[in-house]
Amino acid sequence: MSIDVLVVGSVNEDIVVSVERLPGPGETLLASELTILCGGKGANQAVAAARGGVRVALVGAVGDDDAGGRQGAALDGAGVDTRWLRRLTGVPTGTAFIQVDSRGENTIVVVQGANAHVALPVGDVEPQVVVTQNEIPPAAQQEAVALAARTGARLVINAAPAPESPPPWYGAADPLVVNEHEAAQLATSDEAGAGLLRQLRERTGARSVVMTLGERGALVDDGTEVHAIPPVVVEQVVDATGAGDTFVGVLAARLARGNDVVAAASAANRCAAKAVTWPG
């Protein structure tokens, strides 16, 4: 089976609590609901890409615990090829603790677990697009970058969670995808908008940069000029968790189908807007 999009990334079990508002430091709040969901930025992006109608495989790792079994089965059910999803003995599956407030905003803390052991190599594969992010070790990200270079695949890097400073391999990204928070972390000044995108492209060396702006749409620096992707009106934001992952997955699927980065980001923006209208 050939692969269009190869995601090298994290798999987590998401433990989600619904709260009226996010607690402050030292504060205890009562939650109205607890839900256990499938997550991890890599897994979410792989599922979104698969829903984008392309063949997707995930390179990742889970533990040999019940959570690992659940995550593997969910990915299989979503049509993601899991032949390179390793089940590791004696290591827990990655776990994310997520609080979602009544406006759909969240905070997330991740225990890396098996994601700390993600490693390539994968077998014989020549994907159109390779996707990676920061919930796996830098060495695994670099292997993903090398695989993309070796096979001539387009490389999508999602700088999430934001690193302290941009690693050198971000220069191979086409595009580098960030949200506003991650962009601010990677920037050296408090520029905004098109200026910020240009600064990120110059600082990282990325061939193109996409910045998601939540309800305000997105900006794309395709290497020549900056394009604004218009917002999509959403009636009610229920849960913004994973909206960025939906964006990245759909973007990758569209790039694999031959869209340019602006058209791909536009489709990704529409799907991410849809994704915030239901929980998880």
Ligand code: RIB
């Ligand atoms: O981007 C959302 C994801 O971040 C969650 O699914 C959680 O697992 C963390 O990885």
